[in-house]
Amino acid sequence: MEMTGAQILMAVLEEQGVDTIFGFPGGAVIDIYDELVKTDIRHILVRHEQGAVHAADGYARASGRPGVCLVTSGPGATNTVTGIATAYMDSIPMVVITGQVPTHLIGNDAFQEVDITGITRPCTKHNYLVKSVDDLARVLREAFYIAMSGRPGPVLVDIPKDVANAHTRWNDNPQIRIKSYQPNYKPNMKQLKKVVGLIKKAKRPLLFGGGGLILSNAAEAFTEFARQTRTPVTTSLMGLGAFPGSDPLWLGMIGMHGTYRANMSAGNCDLLIAIGVRFDDRVTGKIDTFAGKAKIVHIDIDPTSIRKNVQVAVPVVGGCRESLEKLNALIAEEQIDNFDERHQEWLQQIDEWKAQFRMAYDQGETVIKPQFVIDKLFELTKGQAIVTTEVGQNQMWAAQFYHFDGPRQFITSGGLGTMGFGLPAAIGAKAACPDRQVVDIAGDGSIQMNIQEMATAVQSCLPVKIVILNNGYLGMVRQWQELFYDRRYACTLMDHQPDFVKLADAYGALGLRATRPDEVEKVLQEGLASDRTVIMDFVVEKEESVYPMVPAGANITEMLLV
Amino acid sequence: MQENKHVITMLVDNEPGVLARVVGLFGGRGFNIESLCVAETVTTGISRITIVTKANPPVVEQIEKQLNKLINIVKVRDLTHEDAVKREMALICVKASPEYRAEILRIVDIFRCKVVDVGLEHFIIEVTGDEGKLTALLNLLKPMGIKKIARTGTIALMREPK
Ligand SMILES: Cc1ncc(C[n+]2csc(CCOP(=O)(O)OP(=O)(O)O)c2C)c(N)n1
Ligand SMILES: [Mg+2]
Numbered sequence: 001m002e003m004t005g006a007q008i009l010m011a012v013l014e015e016q017g018v019d020t021i022f023g024f025p026g027g028a029v030i031d032i033y034d035e036l037v038k039t040d041i042r043h044i045l046v047r048h049e050q051g052a053v054h055a056a057d058g059y060a061r062a063s064g065r066p067g068v069c070l071v072t073s074g075p076g077a078t079n080t081v082t083g084i085a086t087a088y089m090d091s092i093p094m095v096v097i098t099g100q101v102p103t104h105l106i107g108n109d110a111f112q113e114v115d116i117t118g119i120t121r122p123c124t125k126h127n128y129l130v131k132s133v134d135d136l137a138r139v140l141r142e143a144f145y146i147a148m149s150g151r152p153g154p155v156l157v158d159i160p161k162d163v164a165n166a167h168t169r170w171n172d173n174p175q176i177r178i179k180s181y182q183p184n185y186k187p188n189m190k191q192l193k194k195v196v197g198l199i200k201k202a203k204r205p206l207l208f209g210g211g212g213l214i215l216s217n218a219a220e221a222f223t224e225f226a227r228q229t230r231t232p233v234t235t236s237l238m239g240l241g242a243f244p245g246s247d248p249l250w251l252g253m254i255g256m257h258g259t260y261r262a263n264m265s266a267g268n269c270d271l272l273i274a275i276g277v278r279f280d281d282r283v284t285g286k287i288d289t290f291a292g293k294a295k296i297v298h299i300d301i302d303p304t305s306i307r308k309n310v311q312v313a314v315p316v317v318g319g320c321r322e323s324l325e326k327l328n329a330l331i332a333e334e335q336i337d338n339f340d341e342r343h344q345e346w347l348q349q350i351d352e353w354k355a356q357f358r359m360a361y362d363q364g365e366t367v368i369k370p371q372f373v374i375d376k377l378f379e380l381t382k383g384q385a386i387v388t389t390e391v392g393q394n395q396m397w398a399a400q401f402y403h404f405d406g407p408r409q410f411i412t413s414g415g416l417g418t419m420g421f422g423l424p425a426a427i428g429a430k431a432a433c434p435d436r437q438v439v440d441i442a443g444d445g446s447i448q449m450n451i452q453e454m455a456t457a458v459q460s461c462l463p464v465k466i467v468i469l470n471n472g473y474l475g476m477v478r479q480w481q482e483l484f485y486d487r488r489y490a491c492t493l494m495d496h497q498p499d500f501v502k503l504a505d506a507y508g509a510l511g512l513r514a515t516r517p518d519e520v521e522k523v524l525q526e527g528l529a530s531d532r533t534v535i536m537d538f539v540v541e542k543e544e545s546v547y548p549m550v551p552a553g554a555n556i557t558e559m560l561l562v
Numbered sequence: 563m564q565e566n567k568h569v570i571t572m573l574v575d576n577e578p579g580v581l582a583r584v585v586g587l588f589g590g591r592g593f594n595i596e597s598l599c600v601a602e603t604v605t606t607g608i609s610r611i612t613i614v615t616k617a618n619p620p621v622v623e624q625i626e627k628q629l630n631k632l633i634n635i636v637k638v639r640d641l642t643h644e645d646a647v648k649r650e651m652a653l654i655c656v657k658a659s660p661e662y663r664a665e666i667l668r669i670v671d672i673f674r675c676k677v678v679d680v681g682l683e684h685f686i687i688e689v690t691g692d693e694g695k696l697t698a699l700l701n702l703l704k705p706m707g708i709k710k711i712a713r714t715g716t717i718a719l720m721r722e723p724k
Contacts, residue, residue, distance in 0.1 A: 117579060118579075118582065121579070121582060121583060121586050122586055122587075122590050125633075126633045129578070129579075146633060178633065179636060180575060180633060180634060180635055180636040180637075181633045302631070303627045303630070303631075304624065304627040304628050304631055307620065307623060308624060
């Protein structure tokens with residue numbers, strides 16, 4: 001059958017099971033849009049292409065399916081770059097389709113021409129410029145395969161306007177084979193047996209999980225592994241939800257704003273089993289002393305992550321889930337039943353650390369503490385909401401005070417730390433999971449970076465809830481200035497903010513505000529119960545800081561505690 | 563940590579942008595490139611890139627892994643400590659004033675290289691060899707005055723089992 005490029009694109013999207021795409025039209029993709037509306041694929045019209053990419057990202061993180069977006073050439077394409085880099089840093093599977101000027105104009109500085117494959121080469125897992133319609137179906141199939149397999153990531157496909165209009169025969173065989181790309185999920189059994197050997201000898205083991213657990217759907221195997229071996233668990237920001245936050249073995253997050261006991265455990269363990277992590281500097285602090293008393297096991301699908309930042313005793317290249325399932329089987333075979341006994345002293349020590357420093361705050365009568373808002377949100381949503389965040393203090397308090405029991409529940413820009421991520425990501429998550437309560441925990445600064453997506457939420461009937469912790473500051477930067485720059489608050493005060501309640505109203509959403517502690521619960525209740533998109537503006541303590549805090553580059557056991 | 567020279571060779575899909583991916587990777591991650599050489603192989607669609615880099619052992623490990631991670635790279639190999647033939651070619655334009663002409667030709671003879679262009683004031687010498695040979699030749703020619711030079715950078719190939 002003869003088809004146009006645009007029709008082939010639709011056919012491949014349908015074949016790949018795509019039900020929703022996020023996008024914004026323009027001249028170079030007008031033919032593609034013309035075909036899109038003839039399909040059953042839902043298109044969510046954003047207000048800025050960055051929003052489209054973050055929304056596709058939120059969709060992918062919430063559902064485990066690839067996020068898809070469609071934008072025009074030139075400025076449409078360049079507007080996606082922050083979103084793509086955000087997804088790349090957190091290994092989120094995504095296919096970004098950009099329009100391009102007709103092939104005969106490429107290189108001529110044509111109207112709205114930009115070399116988007118050149119621009120995004122360092123922040124995509126792979127990208128393509130499709131020069132012939134005959135390649136289109138294969139390229140698109142490869143794009144989905146590459147995005148989803150191995151260590152996932154964003155793939156960009158740039159389609160010139162004439163390629164979208166050209167005709168070719170449709171090849172309905174979805175099989176593809178990329179000779180030079182064959183991800184290896186199967187761990188080496190010899191290495192895994194070494195891991196079991198270390199587990200049998202360890203007295204003070206610590207499990208350290210990351211985003212790889214979520215991406216590979218390994219939460220269940222990870223939880224079983226921890227419980228079976230009675231090993232305490234911490235995760236990076238990206239790993240939150242891979243282990244139930246209500247389990248007694250849970251220590252809380254590790255790193256710059258990790259819990260006291262998680263960081264102390266890392267500093268004192270004799271075996272660190274790291275799975276699906278990449279030892280980011282926000283986790284390790286001073287790298288030379290990180291887990292300095294421990295043998296380190298590192299399991300990851302991406303060989304480049306292993307021995308990039310830390311030297312390890314046992315490297316294992318393999319899928320997180322596959323490796324954990326094998327480990328669970330090996331340990332079950334060995335019938336070891338004295339883990340409890342052997343780890344008792346260690347678990348006691350951890351309990352003592354827990355007693356020494358609890359995540360606490362003092363909620364007085366007059367000013368709302370931001371942590372209190374999250375506490376109440378956790379309580380009122382029964383811990384079941386999908387939570388996205390912006391970046392800064394709001395993000396850290398969300399990580400510390402909302403206790404996630406399951407994977408794909410916490411959606412945050414970890415690697416890139418992109419302000420403006422939370423609202424569009426929430427919209428994407430809501431599109432993927434319409435029956436879930438989706439809440440964006442936001443800062444007053446970040447929310448304004450993609451505030452235009454309020455219109456998207458309202459137009460597309462994706463009622464998300466936005467909780468603004470309004471401290472009138474770029475709070476996280478202010479905190480650094482307070483602690484390390486003698487309180488010189490250079491350009492972090494935002495003493496003019498829009499009236500977020502009126503703004504919500506202007507967008508056709510509901511706006512609510514709390515200024516006193518006794519209003520917090522009422523506002524949350526009303527906002528959460530509403531079936532509309534809601535901004536809840538919580539005017540909070542202006543100069544509250546996030547603790548514990550490990551100063552950048554310090555040993556992670558050296559925390560500032562108050 | 564000690565930085566050593568490494569000769570890394572790779573087979574890549576001969577597609578637009580592949581070289582940019584490789585070079586971009588080196589630039590973006592702060593890896594060093596001393597020389598780089600690309601050309602087609604006899605297999606259609608496959609080219610060989612040879613890069614000489616200077617790096618310490620963990621960085622070399624990262625270079626190899628990162629290259630392998632690029633989708634268009636079929637195979638990567640560090641030939642530094644392998645039984646491989648390593649060669650470079652140079653075209654050297656050397657000043658040839660009357661008093662030095664005989665001496666230059668003697669050197670050309672000893673090094674088994676060729677004079678490929680002659681003028682009243684110059685010779686262009688074509689030389690092939692390993693790094694040691696090229697360095698030795700250049701050291702001998704320097705006193706006469708090297709006007710211009712073009713070097714290919716190292717290429718390398720594993721020897722087959724005998
Ligand atoms: C796009 C972008 N620009 C700048 C930064 C640097 N930055 C990190 S946190 C932060 C402050 C965020 O302020 P706000 O959203 O009000 O959050 P708060 O820390 O006050 O909760 C800034 C400016 C960033 N992460 N992303
Ligand atoms: Mg703020």
